[in-house]
Amino acid sequence: MQIDFKISGNLQRQLEKAARKAGDLTFISKKMGDFMVKSTTKTFEREGARGEAIFGSGKKWIGLAPATKKWREKIKHSDSPILNVTGNLKGSITRESHKDKVVWGTSEDAPYGQYLQKKRPFLNFLKEDYDRLVKVTEEYIQELFK
Numbered sequence: 001m002q003i004d005f006k007i008s009g010n011l012q013r014q015l016e017k018a019a020r021k022a023g024d025l026t027f028i029s030k031k032m033g034d035f036m037v038k039s040t041t042k043t044f045e046r047e048g049a050r051g052e053a054i055f056g057s058g059k060k061w062i063g064l065a066p067a068t069k070k071w072r073e074k075i076k077h078s079d080s081p082i083l084n085v086t087g088n089l090k091g092s093i094t095r096e097s098h099k100d101k102v103v104w105g106t107s108e109d110a111p112y113g114q115y116l117q118k119k120r121p122f123l124n125f126l127k128e129d130y131d132r133l134v135k136v137t138e139e140y141i142q143e144l145f146k
Contacts, residue, residue: 014137017141024099026097026098028136028140029101029102030095032136032137033095033096035129035132036095036102036125040090044083044084047083048120048121051127052126052128053124053127054125054127054129055123056121056125058126061082061120072085083120089116092106092113093105093106093107105123
């Protein structure tokens with residue numbers, strides 16, 4: 001599973017101008033991708049995203065089913081955060097940086113990611129993520145034109 005996002009509007013025009021000067025946008029797309037991986041990791045730690053969602057839910061995940069709670073007690077993981085018993089899913093979050101886009105999502109090591117994304121959205125894009133990416137991009141553009 002992967003999520004692609006593209007930048008448009010005035011920010012896209014600024015980036016295109018910067019790209020002409022810089023050559024390509026791989027550097028900034030790497031920074032954006034790294035940020036989205038960190039943001040997704042926070043979602044796992046908080047058991048859901050918190051905030052106004054542009055993509056995803058932006059809400060705390062639903063609690064565990066009684067059967068899951070019983071199973072977790074049996075394997076001595078009753079206190080582990082939701083979707084964190086093994087850490088495999090959280091560890092599968094990746095990003096690919098390209099000169100014109102960022103692709104972030106789960107690696108092929110987590111084929112069940114798509115199913116879990118529907119139950120407990122972990123690939124979210126919040127307004128605060130957008131605001132931070134805009135700020136990082138604007139700082140990058142300012143540096144290019146110094």
